[in-house]
Amino acid sequence: xxxxxxxxxxxxxxxxxxxxxxxxxxxxxxxxxxxxxxxxxxxxxxxxxxxxxxxxxxxxxxxxxxxxxxxxxxxxxxxxxxxxxxxxxxxxxxxxxxxxxxxxxxxxxxxxxxxxxxxxxxxxxxxxxxxxxxxxxxxxxxxxxxxxxxxxxxxxxxxxxxxxxxxxxxxxxxxxxxxxxxxxxxxxxxxxxxxxxxxxxxxxxxxxxxxxxxxxxxxxxxxxxxxxxxxxxxxxxxxxxxxxxxxxxxxxxxxxxxxxxxxxxxxxxxxxxxxxxxxxxxxxxxxxxxxxxxxxxxxxxxxxxxxxxxxxxxxxxxxxxxxxxxxxxxxxxxxxxxxxxxxxxxxxxxxxxxxxxxxxxxxxxxxxxxxxxxxxxxxxxxxxxxxxxxxxxxxxxxxxxxxxxxxxxxxxxxxxxxxxxxxxxxxxxxxxxxxxxxxxxxxxxx
Amino acid sequence: xxxxxxxxxxxxxxxxxxxxxxxxxxxxxxxxxxxxxxxxxxxxxxxxxxxxxxxxxxxxxxxxxxxxxxxxxxxxxxxxxxxxxxxxxxxxxxxxxxxxxxxxxxxxxxxxxxxxxxxxxxxxxxxxxxxxxxxxxxxxxxxxxxxxxxxxxxxxxxxxxxxxxxxxxxxxxxxxxxxxxxxxxxxxxxxxxxxxxxxxxxxxxxxxxxxxxxxxxxxxxxxxxxxxxxxxxxxxxxxxxxxxxxxxxxxxxxxxxxxxxxxxxxxxxxxxxxxxxxxxxxxxxxxxxxxxxxxxxxxxxxxxxxxxxxxxxxxxxxxxxxxxxxxxxxxxxxxxxxxxxxxxxxxxxxxxxxxxxxxxxxxxxxxxxxxxxxxxxxxxxxxxxxxxxxxxxxxxxxxxxxxxxxxxxxxxxxxxxxxxxxxxxxxxxxxxxxxxxxxxxxxxxx
Numbered sequence: 001x002x003x004x005x006x007x008x009x010x011x012x013x014x015x016x017x018x019x020x021x022x023x024x025x026x027x028x029x030x031x032x033x034x035x036x037x038x039x040x041x042x043x044x045x046x047x048x049x050x051x052x053x054x055x056x057x058x059x060x061x062x063x064x065x066x067x068x069x070x071x072x073x074x075x076x077x078x079x080x081x082x083x084x085x086x087x088x089x090x091x092x093x094x095x096x097x098x099x100x101x102x103x104x105x106x107x108x109x110x111x112x113x114x115x116x117x118x119x120x121x122x123x124x125x126x127x128x129x130x131x132x133x134x135x136x137x138x139x140x141x142x143x144x145x146x147x148x149x150x151x152x153x154x155x156x157x158x159x160x161x162x163x164x165x166x167x168x169x170x171x172x173x174x175x176x177x178x179x180x181x182x183x184x185x186x187x188x189x190x191x192x193x194x195x196x197x198x199x200x201x202x203x204x205x206x207x208x209x210x211x212x213x214x215x216x217x218x219x220x221x222x223x224x225x226x227x228x229x230x231x232x233x234x235x236x237x238x239x240x241x242x243x244x245x246x247x248x249x250x251x252x253x254x255x256x257x258x259x260x261x262x263x264x265x266x267x268x269x270x271x272x273x274x275x276x277x278x279x280x281x282x283x284x285x286x287x288x289x290x291x292x293x294x295x296x297x298x299x300x301x302x303x304x305x306x307x308x309x310x311x312x313x314x315x316x317x318x319x320x321x322x323x324x325x326x327x328x329x330x331x332x333x334x335x336x337x338x339x340x341x342x343x344x345x346x347x348x349x350x351x352x353x354x355x356x357x358x359x360x361x362x363x364x365x366x367x368x369x370x371x372x373x374x375x376x377x378x379x380x381x382x383x384x385x386x387x388x389x390x391x392x393x394x395x396x397x398x399x400x401x402x403x404x405x406x407x408x409x410x411x412x413x414x415x416x417x418x419x420x421x422x423x424x425x426x427x428x429x430x431x432x433x434x435x436x437x438x439x440x441x442x443x444x445x446x
Numbered sequence: 447x448x449x450x451x452x453x454x455x456x457x458x459x460x461x462x463x464x465x466x467x468x469x470x471x472x473x474x475x476x477x478x479x480x481x482x483x484x485x486x487x488x489x490x491x492x493x494x495x496x497x498x499x500x501x502x503x504x505x506x507x508x509x510x511x512x513x514x515x516x517x518x519x520x521x522x523x524x525x526x527x528x529x530x531x532x533x534x535x536x537x538x539x540x541x542x543x544x545x546x547x548x549x550x551x552x553x554x555x556x557x558x559x560x561x562x563x564x565x566x567x568x569x570x571x572x573x574x575x576x577x578x579x580x581x582x583x584x585x586x587x588x589x590x591x592x593x594x595x596x597x598x599x600x601x602x603x604x605x606x607x608x609x610x611x612x613x614x615x616x617x618x619x620x621x622x623x624x625x626x627x628x629x630x631x632x633x634x635x636x637x638x639x640x641x642x643x644x645x646x647x648x649x650x651x652x653x654x655x656x657x658x659x660x661x662x663x664x665x666x667x668x669x670x671x672x673x674x675x676x677x678x679x680x681x682x683x684x685x686x687x688x689x690x691x692x693x694x695x696x697x698x699x700x701x702x703x704x705x706x707x708x709x710x711x712x713x714x715x716x717x718x719x720x721x722x723x724x725x726x727x728x729x730x731x732x733x734x735x736x737x738x739x740x741x742x743x744x745x746x747x748x749x750x751x752x753x754x755x756x757x758x759x760x761x762x763x764x765x766x767x768x769x770x771x772x773x774x775x776x777x778x779x780x781x782x783x784x785x786x787x788x789x790x791x792x793x794x795x796x797x798x799x800x801x802x803x804x805x806x807x808x809x810x811x812x813x814x815x816x817x818x819x820x821x822x823x824x825x826x827x828x829x830x831x832x833x834x835x836x837x838x839x840x841x842x843x844x845x846x847x848x849x850x851x852x853x854x855x856x857x858x859x860x861x862x863x864x865x866x867x868x869x870x871x872x873x874x875x876x877x878x879x880x881x882x883x884x885x886x887x888x889x890x891x892x
Contacts, residue, residue, distance in 0.1 A: 168858075
């Protein structure tokens with residue numbers, strides 16, 4: 001068996017899979033934050049293109065990938081499926097371990113799978129500029145890349161503390177031609193008001209979202225782009241799981257365990273949801289979601305309606321939540337610090353279709369370093385959670401079984417975190433139940 | 447035609463090509479730095495393994511790649527050959543442009559092609575530890591990765607100014623389990639002496655070489671590894687050109703122009719030397735070497751015997767040189783700052799088999815940014831020279847012709863250089879002839 005399993009470009013999937021029609025329980029509708037009534041599409045059209053709103057609400061099982069999007073996907077897709085036999089040997093696994101390598105994209109993560117169609121659909125509807133927020137910087141990089149491909153302007157509001165601590169991310173996003181503001185910025189009313197109140201404010205993801213949304217809502221030629229959580233984002237990410245299906249078939253194998261890390265849930269859903277039909281048909285296949293113990297949304301959150309952001313500006317969505325006012329500890333996997341999760345993933349968790357597990361960050365960095373020394377590549381801190389999860393599953397999996405995990409991104413711009421790990425300066429955070437209870441008290445009763 | 451041309455792992459070359467038997471003029475022998483007489487293999491065995499010395503002097507046209515080395519190569523090889531059609535369109539090229547993507551290796555460059563066999567041969571001969579120097583850090587990363595694969599210890603002497611300016615590289619090398627010393631270090635007599643003379647000394651590549659060589663020469667269980675220049679290194683790099691041959695054949699095409707950047711010369715030689723038989727047989731195929739105007743070894747250096755290092759510790763080799771005491775300007779492409787070049791490459795230049803061209807660094811960064819915005823990926827500063835060279839060739843190449851360049855590495859750890867470029871703080875260096883003349887005066891007359 002080849003170590004790297006390459007799907008020919010001619011075999012790349014040409015449709016995304018939409019899991020919503022196949023879910024045993026229909027999706028709960030998003031609610032208007034003002035009226036708490038189900039939200040109409042017209043409210044979303046202020047910040048999203050029509051094509052994206054249609055996908056967000058679609059009940060079509062298959063959605064054609066536009067030829068122009070396929071053409072950009074071909075820059076790096078199909079991504080390799082890799083047999084991690086060195087890792088298998090190091091942990092004494094009896095099963096086989098494979099990883100789907102999404103770090104090979106230009107932006108270094110799975111995020112361009114959705115930034116590219118988002119840029120395309122906006123371009124088709126005459127939009128000139130896309131706004132977004134970015135925390136650690138992965139999503140801003142991916143959207144910058146996609147906008148460069150379609151000749152769109154791109155405005156990124158980057159949480160000021162990250163803007164200052166991660167200058168490399170800022171330079172990379174700039175290099176693609178995007179404009180970056182540290183958030184809070186004077187460019188929006190929200191940002192300006194915050195700066196007037198506190199000129200030294202270091203920002204937050206919630207605030208950056210508010211700035212990006214305001215920018216899009218107040219400019220006719222601009223729309224907003226989101227990198228995870230929403231249904232259309234998860235649909236775009238299914239390209240990875242659909243490729244895995246074909247790649248496993250090429251070598252005459254099937255996955256028994258599918259493992260991914262969960263922040264907003266898009267990379268995990270992209271890998272596992274294409275296997276929903278098989279699972280519902282009774283095939284023995286386990287979906288395993290890995291999250292940090294410092295932000296244990298799926299393992300300890302409550303399944304209920306909550307706001308997507310701290311400022312209560314977004315629609316309410318039904319999800320596992322730690323409360324929209326919950327502020328996760330500053331773990332290194334910035335992409336996993338979200339109080340909620342994608343409604344599609346939460347629906348599956350509520351149905352008992354997903355096993356969720358939480359690990360401490362030092363356990364995950366230990367797994368990442370083992371991966372580096374055996375398989376050679378440096379994982380992103382977020383990805384280290386998927387590796388830890390896969391290793392734990394593989395230790396008890398039987399001979400003949402297959403563990404497949406999603407390698408969501410490389411860690412080349414996260415080396416400072418590895419230094420903290422190696423020098424013993426990395427702290428673990430076990431969340432007190434009272435913190436969760438308190439934050440959940442602020443959720444609206446619906 | 448697929449954008450990414452993947453060679454199946456079953457088709458990966460299993461022999462390296464040794465160009466030495468095919469060169470029209472035999473290689474001039476290396477000379478002992480003390481006696482100035484041709485150097486015997488016994489002198490080299492203090493710091494190199496026997497297998498490597500045998501390759502250094504070999505006249506065998508084909509050298510078997512050991513199965514254990516092939517097994518590690520399969521972590522990332524065969525690397526993709528990619529059609530750069532977006533770049534073609536952006537510059538209005540009539541020809542096709544392809545790039546051989548060596549940035550996909552775990553270390554992010556072509557360097558593991560030689561670090562892996564070097565680690566393997568040393569392991570086979572009972573060596574426990576490999577020492578080396580690193581400037582910008584690419585080679586130290588590659589050797590760290592290779593030593594982790596074979597369970598060898600690795601000691602890297604990193605030029606102190608880089609050690610301090612590039613903390614990410616240091617962390618990455620550490621993560622593979624290697625030990626790093628900033629050079630000058632108290633770990634060697636050479637380093638300790640320098641520190642006693644100047645406690646604030648920031649080091650130089652020449653000094654770091656001296657430390658690494660001393661460390662290997664004074665410890666029975668240690669040998670030394672070099673990342674470029676020498677014949678065995680160039681032989682290992684031919685895996686790239688041999689793969690390109692097969693990949694071009696897969697799509698029914700042949701290269702008309704092969705382009706690579708030249709520092710020590712190994713990535714360039716790896717791409718072009720497998721095409722020497724075709725060239726000597728009269729096929730129209732041009733080998734184009736690109737170097738920085740700040741260090742114009744092939745375009746303005748003299749072809750003569752010179753030392754490999756500033757301290758005159760290495761054997762003398764016949765090469766194009768700017769003089770061993772020449773100190774190149776601090777350009778961002780640290781890997782291209784070498785006063786000489788690989789003897790194999792220089793032999794070919796002297797035979798008129800290679801066209802060498804030099805460009806300013808801002809021209810190369812401009813080309814790199816165009817590549818980033820069209821093809822999506824961020825090139826290393828060294829690689830930007832190959833891109834600039836390929837673009838210039840492609841502008842005048844005819845329809846039906848093919849330009850192939852070697853994409854030697856990614857720039858994820860070089861983003862500070864892009865910032866300097868974008869903010870207009872990057873300086874160009876045109877070398878005065880008097881500087882070259884003065885440095886050449888110090889070369890020995892042989």
